Amino acid sequence: MPEILPNWHPAVVHFAVALPLLTFLFFIAASVRHRTGWAPALTTAARWSLCLGTVAALAAVLTGQRAMTTSTMDLAGHENVHIHLTWAYRTAAVLAVASLGAWLDRKRAVGAHPLLLLCVAGGMGLVAITGWYGAENVYRHGIGVQRLPDPAALDDHQGHAHHHHHDHDDPASPNGDPEADHRH
Numbered sequence: 001m002p003e004i005l006p007n008w009h010p011a012v013v014h015f016a017v018a019l020p021l022l023t024f025l026f027f028i029a030a031s032v033r034h035r036t037g038w039a040p041a042l043t044t045a046a047r048w049s050l051c052l053g054t055v056a057a058l059a060a061v062l063t064g065q066r067a068m069t070t071s072t073m074d075l076a077g078h079e080n081v082h083i084h085l086t087w088a089y090r091t092a093a094v095l096a097v098a099s100l101g102a103w104l105d106r107k108r109a110v111g112a113h114p115l116l117l118l119c120v121a122g123g124m125g126l127v128a129i130t131g132w133y134g135a136e137n138v139y140r141h142g143i144g145v146q147r148l149p150d151p152a153a154l155d156d157h158q159g160h161a162h163h164h165h166h167d168h169d170d171p172a173s174p175n176g177d178p179e180a181d182h183r184h
Contacts, residue, residue: 020127057095
């Protein structure tokens with residue numbers, strides 16, 4: 001695996017976020033447009049999105065557990081990871097129940113039973129909560145990201161000089177490129 005991606009969790013998790021949302025949108029679109037020729041296809045797309053979203057959520061849980069064991073974190077980050085994982089279990093469970101509900105509701109040609117829609121909407125809410133804690137892991141606790149540069153090293157430009165022309169009244173740099181002096 002490339003060094004920039006030390007585990008598969010970031011690659012998998014986006015499907016677990018997007019597919020439940022698509023499921024809900026497809027079911028709603030099928031219900032609203034129930035008299036059109038597209039409604040059965042939208043219903044089928046919703047069911048497939050839900051099934052794939054459930055598989056993606058389970059894959060996200062498994063890859064997240066693996067990432068948890070291979071990532072460096074402090075105590076606060078470790079506690080947040082466990083909260084994130086708890087919400088991920090709940091999310092995957094609700095999506096699995098919704099998938100079962102979609103299978104039981106499979107004879108419905110268009111749209112979804114209101115309880116199925118409610119379950120999918122609940123799953124989307126859980127995805128949002130789980131995603132919030134996942135974002136906290138990355139952006140607040142720095143878990144799963146490469147080390148940031150040392151700000152002290154940035155101040156002295158690590159021993160080499162850069163020309164910074166900041167006279168913005170001059171439309172061109174000496175080489176005729178107004179942006180050249182701002183690139184590194």
